[in-house]
Amino acid sequence: MKLFDLHEDIGYWHSRGFDFVSGQGPTSLEKLSSLGDVAVVAMIFPATGRGRYDLTLNVLLSQLKYFLSLEREGKVKIVRSAGDLDRPGVKLIIGLEGTDALSDAYDLLWLFNAGLRVIAPTWNYNTKFAASCTSKKDYGLTDQGEELVRLANELGVVIDVSHSSRQTTLDVASISKRPVIATHSNAMALKQHYRNLDDEEIEGIVRTGGVIGVTSIPGTLPSDDVKGIASVANYIGERFGWDHVALGTDFLGLDRYPQGFSDLANVSDLASLLGVHADGVLWGNALRVFRSALPH
């Protein structure tokens, strides 16, 4: 089975003292390796303890170092260019969930050199670059945020609008010259939730040629079970085109799970529900986006 998972808080999992390599969590490197050809957007998620989000440069660097050390030990391939996606085994695409530790857009230059290829302008807090999904005054992208998007486009870093506000998402989609993604977001039309995307946001992402990673975050689904995930995929697929549906499990970032979707093994149950669309959702669509967006 091939799997492209757009969102795993691997850095966060490791920073909490859990074993990603061979541990008993919902996913692990061993479990991923057993699937075969796998690409995962491995997030630097800078919470240092349950519920505490504190994106300091130190936390960012230590999670980044962890990913690079996995590569150094020969356990994973870090994807830096489009061609790296064709390498066998487990491939990690390093992402950053939130920009609170950046002093300005130019920090993206050294982050890119260190291997970063996905950046989310915000987590649940507003930043100097953009308003977040919890913003009371949705100011969208700031001037600095626009600069961040332009620089990301030039370098080949993909923008992730999950956790962004509505206006931020629309702004990113309208100025980005490359496909935009939501690594882990569901549909507002099926469940009212501040983390979900409304139809206009989905349309904006689709216009860039991007993908939406449907996700397992309980409370964002029409029903908190594997069928709920399939129905979000179905909604986006039928209404906006199946080429724009992907999966971002978020297995390592959650403390509760939808029924029947709490372990990597359950992805095959989701595949059964997706039927003929499974290959695109679980692999091909996200692959297409990264092939075109990453440096060549």
Ligand SMILES: [Zn+2]
């Ligand atoms: Zn998240």
